[in-house]
Amino acid sequence: MNIIFMLIGVSLLMALGFLLAFVWSVKSGQMEDDYTPSVRMLFEDKPLSTELSANNEKINADKSQPEL
Amino acid sequence: MDNVPSFLDRDMELVEKRKQTSCFHCGDSISGKALLYDEKSFCCAGCEGVYTLLSQNNLCDYYSIESAPGLTQKNPVSAVKFNYLEDAQIQAQLIQYRDAQISRITFHMPTMHCSSWIWLLESLYKINKGVQNSRVDFLKKQLSVTFNHSIISLRQLVELLSSLGYEPSLNMNDLTEKKVEQSNRRLLYQMGVAGFAFGNIMLISFPEYFGLDSLSHHSFSRLFGYLNMVLAIPVFLYAAQDYFISAYKSIKQGIINIDFPLALGIVVMFFRSSFEVISQTGIGFFDTLAGLVFFLLLGKWVQQRTIDTLSFERDYTSYFPVAVSVIKGEMETTVPVTQLNIGDRILIRNNEIIPADAILLKGNAQIDFSFVTGENDPIEKVYGEIIYAGGRQVGGSIELEVCKSVSQSYLTQLWNSDHFAKAGESKMQSFQSLVSKYFTIALLALAFGSAIFWLWFDPSKSMSAFTAVLIIACPCALALSSPFALGNAMRMLGRAKFYLKSPGVIEKMAKIDHLVFDKTGTLTQATEAKISFEGETLSALTKQQIAALCIHSVHPLSKQILSYLAVSTEGKRMATDFTETVGKGLQAQVDGVPVVVGSAHFIALAEPNVKGDLNTSVYVKIAGKVLGRFVIANAYRENLAEVLSGLSAGHKLSLLSGDNDSERARLSKYFPAQAQMLFGMSPSEKMLYIHQLKENGEHVGMIGDGLNDAGALKVADIGISVSENTAHFTPSSDAIMDASSFAKLNQFFTYAKGTLKVIHISFVISLIYNLVGLSFAIQGVLSPLIAAILMPISSISVIVFTTAATYILAQKNNLFK
Numbered sequence: 001m002n003i004i005f006m007l008i009g010v011s012l013l014m015a016l017g018f019l020l021a022f023v024w025s026v027k028s029g030q031m032e033d034d035y036t037p038s039v040r041m042l043f044e045d046k047p048l049s050t051e052l053s054a055n056n057e058k059i060n061a062d063k064s065q066p067e068l
Numbered sequence: 069m070d071n072v073p074s075f076l077d078r079d080m081e082l083v084e085k086r087k088q089t090s091c092f093h094c095g096d097s098i099s100g101k102a103l104l105y106d107e108k109s110f111c112c113a114g115c116e117g118v119y120t121l122l123s124q125n126n127l128c129d130y131y132s133i134e135s136a137p138g139l140t141q142k143n144p145v146s147a148v149k150f151n152y153l154e155d156a157q158i159q160a161q162l163i164q165y166r167d168a169q170i171s172r173i174t175f176h177m178p179t180m181h182c183s184s185w186i187w188l189l190e191s192l193y194k195i196n197k198g199v200q201n202s203r204v205d206f207l208k209k210q211l212s213v214t215f216n217h218s219i220i221s222l223r224q225l226v227e228l229l230s231s232l233g234y235e236p237s238l239n240m241n242d243l244t245e246k247k248v249e250q251s252n253r254r255l256l257y258q259m260g261v262a263g264f265a266f267g268n269i270m271l272i273s274f275p276e277y278f279g280l281d282s283l284s285h286h287s288f289s290r291l292f293g294y295l296n297m298v299l300a301i302p303v304f305l306y307a308a309q310d311y312f313i314s315a316y317k318s319i320k321q322g323i324i325n326i327d328f329p330l331a332l333g334i335v336v337m338f339f340r341s342s343f344e345v346i347s348q349t350g351i352g353f354f355d356t357l358a359g360l361v362f363f364l365l366l367g368k369w370v371q372q373r374t375i376d377t378l379s380f381e382r383d384y385t386s387y388f389p390v391a392v393s394v395i396k397g398e399m400e401t402t403v404p405v406t407q408l409n410i411g412d413r414i415l416i417r418n419n420e421i422i423p424a425d426a427i428l429l430k431g432n433a434q435i436d437f438s439f440v441t442g443e444n445d446p447i448e449k450v451y452g453e454i455i456y457a458g459g460r461q462v463g464g465s466i467e468l469e470v471c472k473s474v475s476q477s478y479l480t481q482l483w484n485s486d487h488f489a490k491a492g493e494s495k496m497q498s499f500q501s502l503v504s505k506y507f508t509i510a511l512l513a514l515a516f517g518s519a520i521f522w523l524w525f526d527p528s529k530s531m532s533a534f535t536a537v538l539i540i541a542c543p544c545a546l547a548l549s550s551p552f553a554l555g556n557a558m559r560m561l562g563r564a565k566f567y568l569k570s571p572g573v574i575e576k577m578a579k580i581d582h583l584v585f586d587k588t589g590t591l592t593q594a595t596e597a598k599i600s601f602e603g604e605t606l607s608a609l610t611k612q613q614i615a616a617l618c619i620h621s622v623h624p625l626s627k628q629i630l631s632y633l634a635v636s637t638e639g640k641r642m643a644t645d646f647t648e649t650v651g652k653g654l655q656a657q658v659d660g661v662p663v664v665v666g667s668a669h670f671i672a673l674a675e676p677n678v679k680g681d682l683n684t685s686v687y688v689k690i691a692g693k694v695l696g697r698f699v700i701a702n703a704y705r706e707n708l709a710e711v712l713s714g715l716s717a718g719h720k721l722s723l724l725s726g727d728n729d730s731e732r733a734r735l736s737k738y739f740p741a742q743a744q745m746l747f748g749m750s751p752s753e754k755m756l757y758i759h760q761l762k763e764n765g766e767h768v769g770m771i772g773d774g775l776n777d778a779g780a781l782k783v784a785d786i787g788i789s790v791s792e793n794t795a796h797f798t799p800s801s802d803a804i805m806d807a808s809s810f811a812k813l814n815q816f817f818t819y820a821k822g823t824l825k826v827i828h829i830s831f832v833i834s835l836i837y838n839l840v841g842l843s844f845a846i847q848g849v850l851s852p853l854i855a856a857i858l859m860p861i862s863s864i865s866v867i868v869f870t871t872a873a874t875y876i877l878a879q880k881n882n883l884f885k
Contacts, residue, residue, distance in 0.1 A: 019264040
């Protein structure tokens, strides 16, 4: 039965992980605007020309920077 | 890659469809010759310019997201308009964050209306390398931009935006606005902590509830007890702290609010449970504690949710410009509005707002006061006249001399008056705070009573009964009734286009017994009055004859007829022997011919008795012959008669109008006989009138629009501003009503009353749960299991009941029809 001690420890750690994930999501502003992202995700990143796709790569790199 | 051709096909189809009729960019119909570029037609050079800019940057996808997404560019922006953005002081006030390289700023864009905006505004970096990142918050209509200010200056950025047709609204308010504190985040963190603890404590407590512990090792129950305690500590210290603070503050002021029994319950629960765990006499009430705090925070969250898309706090500063052009000698400089001095000579261009009372010196002034009075027609001003702040110049540039500082101007001084400062919070007490006072007293009496009782009979049970009463009677369900009922009712009203500043407004609405209306823009429609002529076709000669007569009268009807006739000043005829019978009509000799214009009675015609005809007729008789009549359509809102008669059943009604009393006769058909109608009221007189009603103990609701009602709206217990377009300016108020919902005004008030009843019923429900729990507690036999079952069940049933009841009530009141 002593395995229960470990199981409880693991389950608490997991739950703590979810709590931290929630805190992070609030901190990064995901709870501020719950409409715009739903529209944004539907826009297509359509490479029109090679020049533009190179541009896009640069943009994606920019986007990966965390928001201030 | 397959979708690329289909995209283009769709593009081409759309182009074909739109080519002849409307502008490819803004969708306006093209009058005159269309400008052709790239096989697409545009209404003006501005729209073509935006398209050219976008196509050069491969951003034409903009047009495939929604058709004709742009705004018309027919009113080009003057080149010097954004000069003031070079000013370091203004920049510092507008920019939120700045370091050696980058700056960040948030713009408000009230005209944002379709998803194409998100796409284009977030693609700004493709147009200018200086823009690092741009993010749109569509509901708040905000754009935040991070840019490298060594590549693109703030002014260039704003000019880029306005060249795309997305001119941000920059106003005086942006200069004074405090940066918004993210207080909502704290509540979310607290909810996260409480929810986390609630779930885990419940899980750990299950074995105890099912009696499994007796089968297994004793050390489990000890471990579980301590684990629960550890999990409950952050709930007690962090998640619940606002309740302790609120209870302490209210006690200090000598008031008992609902947070007091809540805080007391939480404290007692935590210490009794900790004691039980440490002394190994039980597992305590930690699960009830965490659940209670979680549900309470949930209720708080529902109550705090407001309508982001609308601003209820706008005063004149959110409407006045940031800066204005000042002429010194021959030089023109831009000066922040806040630093404008008396005697400064200012230059106001087309579509700019006059920020301070000023005297007209030069130019053709056509001032649109629609923001102030709700009246749409521009008013012509002549040299030397004082123009009040808040008017918008339409047409060419004008020069003015400032005669009062911005804060002392006719309208803005309202905000500095004493009454305004005093208005603040309404004295009306909410039902919840009323009940919680008596509830708390009864609760304390019961707790001490049962403690003393057990002290007498069985002292060992005394402490347990005392704490159990405080724990089980902790008014969680009671505290949830109001937030959930009001929060949901607010959402229902929002769907019916009646937007409230906060859920608490509903309770105030239910208590209103006197409604005060403004006239222009509130009872009347903003659109122009329609006028037509019935009868013989008017020849040029008769038109001139009628015009010659009407030009002598200042009556609004005469003016309307005059503008309808549109007679040029050439061949103007002279009227002699002019007489005006007030309220009846005019007569005179024009070139020797008798001309009579007026009511049917006035020209001795039998009144054609058409019942329910609210239009105004003006008959014309020339040389003894009746030619016909002008019909001036009623400018009042549809269903006005039904709305007012419905409201008069439960409310006193009043009318306050800034105009003269020419409409008194017509309005008295709508208003009940005892209603007070006051005309020629200045903004401060309106405010004082409401103030007096309140002094007499009446609960006053003001319904108005425009800046001239702002004072009255603020002083009233609730102020409702009516708006043709909720994205436009509305003065600060408790509620914003879309003009299309005016017909439902009576239903809104009935609904508010119904919602209050729902709260009453749910209070009874939660009290029943409390009584059941108390019957255990007084006997000293309250087990943690009973508490753990009662608390969530009572909370959830109250939430379900209030939500369902407010929804059904909304359906019953036909709120959505």
